[in-house]
Amino acid sequence: MKILVTVKEVATVEDEFEIEGTEIADQYLGADLNEWDDYAIEEAVQLQEDGIADEVVTVTIGPEDCEQTIRQALAKGADRAVRVWDDALEDVDLLDVGAKTEILRAVVEEEDPDLVLTGVQAGDDSFAATGVSLAEDLDFEWGAVVNHLEHDFDDDTASVRRELEGGVEELTEIELPAVLTIQTGINEPRYASLRGIRQAQRKELDVQSLADLGVDESAIESELELTDMYEPESESDVTVWEGSAEDTASELGELLREKGVAP
Amino acid sequence: MTDVLAITDHRRGDLRDVSYEIITAGRQLADETGGDLHLAVISGTVDEFADKLDREGVDVIHTVDVGEEFNHNVYTQVVTQLYDELAPQYVLTPNSVNGLDYAPAVANRLGLPIVTDTVDLDTDGETLIATREMYGGKVETTSELADNAVVTIRSAEWPVAEGTGDAAIEAFDADIDESQQGSTVTGFEEVGGGDVDISEADVLVSVGRGIEEEDNIPIIEDLADALDATVSSSRPIVDNGWLPKNRQVGQSGKVVTPDVYIAIGISGAVQHVAGMKGSDTIVAINTDPNAPIMDIADYAIHDDLFDVVPALTEEFQ
Numbered sequence: 001m002k003i004l005v006t007v008k009e010v011a012t013v014e015d016e017f018e019i020e021g022t023e024i025a026d027q028y029l030g031a032d033l034n035e036w037d038d039y040a041i042e043e044a045v046q047l048q049e050d051g052i053a054d055e056v057v058t059v060t061i062g063p064e065d066c067e068q069t070i071r072q073a074l075a076k077g078a079d080r081a082v083r084v085w086d087d088a089l090e091d092v093d094l095l096d097v098g099a100k101t102e103i104l105r106a107v108v109e110e111e112d113p114d115l116v117l118t119g120v121q122a123g124d125d126s127f128a129a130t131g132v133s134l135a136e137d138l139d140f141e142w143g144a145v146v147n148h149l150e151h152d153f154d155d156d157t158a159s160v161r162r163e164l165e166g167g168v169e170e171l172t173e174i175e176l177p178a179v180l181t182i183q184t185g186i187n188e189p190r191y192a193s194l195r196g197i198r199q200a201q202r203k204e205l206d207v208q209s210l211a212d213l214g215v216d217e218s219a220i221e222s223e224l225e226l227t228d229m230y231e232p233e234s235e236s237d238v239t240v241w242e243g244s245a246e247d248t249a250s251e252l253g254e255l256l257r258e259k260g261v262a263p
Numbered sequence: 264m265t266d267v268l269a270i271t272d273h274r275r276g277d278l279r280d281v282s283y284e285i286i287t288a289g290r291q292l293a294d295e296t297g298g299d300l301h302l303a304v305i306s307g308t309v310d311e312f313a314d315k316l317d318r319e320g321v322d323v324i325h326t327v328d329v330g331e332e333f334n335h336n337v338y339t340q341v342v343t344q345l346y347d348e349l350a351p352q353y354v355l356t357p358n359s360v361n362g363l364d365y366a367p368a369v370a371n372r373l374g375l376p377i378v379t380d381t382v383d384l385d386t387d388g389e390t391l392i393a394t395r396e397m398y399g400g401k402v403e404t405t406s407e408l409a410d411n412a413v414v415t416i417r418s419a420e421w422p423v424a425e426g427t428g429d430a431a432i433e434a435f436d437a438d439i440d441e442s443q444q445g446s447t448v449t450g451f452e453e454v455g456g457g458d459v460d461i462s463e464a465d466v467l468v469s470v471g472r473g474i475e476e477e478d479n480i481p482i483i484e485d486l487a488d489a490l491d492a493t494v495s496s497s498r499p500i501v502d503n504g505w506l507p508k509n510r511q512v513g514q515s516g517k518v519v520t521p522d523v524y525i526a527i528g529i530s531g532a533v534q535h536v537a538g539m540k541g542s543d544t545i546v547a548i549n550t551d552p553n554a555p556i557m558d559i560a561d562y563a564i565h566d567d568l569f570d571v572v573p574a575l576t577e578e579f580q
């Protein structure tokens with residue numbers, strides 16, 4: 001079985017930041033492997049270690065800068081990586097679900113995996129829709145918000161649990177090929193070992209342009225135009241206790257006694 | 264094309280709250296587009312559901328009697344067929360786990376853009392202005408869409424529709440292609456029962472990512488002991504295996520309503536807030552004064568939990 005894992009480098013934001021137009025100013029931004037994708041990588045690598053998967057390939061849409069993040073996935077055990085970038089993508093403010101679907105579909109068609117794992121959502125734009133959209137586009141089956149996957153794949157079927165709201169899980173059988181969107185907590189993502197990090201430097205990282213993939217530039221035009229970004233207004237009339245830790249702890253202690261909930 | 268089609272959500276025989284909220288969101292949009300609000304209820308006891316959903320502002324309720332429980336293949340087929348039949352301008356679905364399991368497929372099949380997890384919607388009749396959060400709630404954004412669209416709405420952002428309506432209730436005869444059904448729901452399971460029911464606690468001492476590592480959990484347990492309170496947590500603590508699943512507060516965990524909720528090192532992601540905003544008094548201890556939890560806290564300490572928590576424990580020992 002071949003598994004393709006979508007890996008995104010997401011922007012992280014410092015506690016204090018400034019907004020310039022419809023972007024957070026560069027100096028307040030960091031970059032990290034998308035948390036949900038980390039769990040998807042781990043699930044794929046575990047399937048490989050269990051002898052179920054023969055090959056784990058990652059795919060990332062992103063500029064050269066994100067190769068460090070891709071190497072993290074390779075260091076954790078993925079076999080090789082595909083990175084898609086193009087000048088046409090440089091100026092896109094917000095790559096929408098349709099555009100990501102077009103690009104990833106082309107990669108899936110080239111790689112022909114049995115299973116595609118994606119994170120449930122990306123920590124920065126939080127669309128949580130690309131995996132299911134991709135599945136539909138490919139005529140694959142799918143499952144969203146998967147927090148348990150049986151590793152035996154009897155009859156080419158994935159037995160999964162989907163995490164619904166309120167502490168309820170749905171048990172579902174999904175025919176392969178399929179796209180599963182992976183929820184955090186499904187496993188415990190590993191740290192890359194030193195050996196893994198060394199090996200990752202030698203693994204294949206293939207860069208493809210839109211033309212290489214046969215994707216027309218018009219397909220990535222976003223239908224969603226970001227028009228404003230601002231810090232949400234606080235609706236709170238919170239009382240802030242100030243002073244030393246002893247002072248603030250004492251204020252809180254007094255409140256708890258007033259409420260009659262503490263001795 | 265000015266109508267709005269809103270899809271309701273139910274599970275195991277009960278309509279979910281978001282089904283009444285989506286009526287409010289849908290009515291608001293339909294007023295702005297000058298169209299009708301069509302509601303659809305798919306699978307389950309659709310006639311009973313339709314009676315309950317007939318609230319003020321709904322023009323038509325389409326009942327689609329196909330199967331008992333949610334199946335994304337069925338929902339995708341039904342919603343695309345309803346779209347073809349009704350030609351609405353916007354399709355609204357809940358941004359629930361199930362909403363996210365079919366709305367992107369519907370959008371893709373219909374060739375429509377999708378915008379998810381919206382917290383506010385506005386339109387001038389031609390352009391949709393969707394408000395949503397990015398970067399874990401640190402910023403809010405508006406995006407414009409000059410087209411028909413599939414839109415998912417966040418729960419608890421619109422008020423529940425009240426009042427009795429006089430909607431036309433129409434059975435929709437969907438043509439379900441069984442060969443498209445590559446997934447089957449085989450059951451449900453309640454998770455994380457365990458020995459402690461955090462939804463019963465009067466005081467919750469709740470711990471989040473700010474605790475940094477598992478070895479630090481005992482300082483929270485010490486405080487809970489001193490206060491005779493119960494320990495709960497946000498999602499990452501349970502994901503890391505530092506506390507069992509039955510301690511998780513939030514959308515995918517338990518909904519709690521204690522007298523006092525002390526959120527320690529919890530930033531306040533929307534999924535967490537959904538589970539605890541009904542608490543009588545909320546106290547947040549967090550170094551980040553801009554953390555979203557501060558928006559709903561009644562009292563806050565902007566300080567290091569590793570200083571404040573032991574000091575508080577000492578007070579009660």
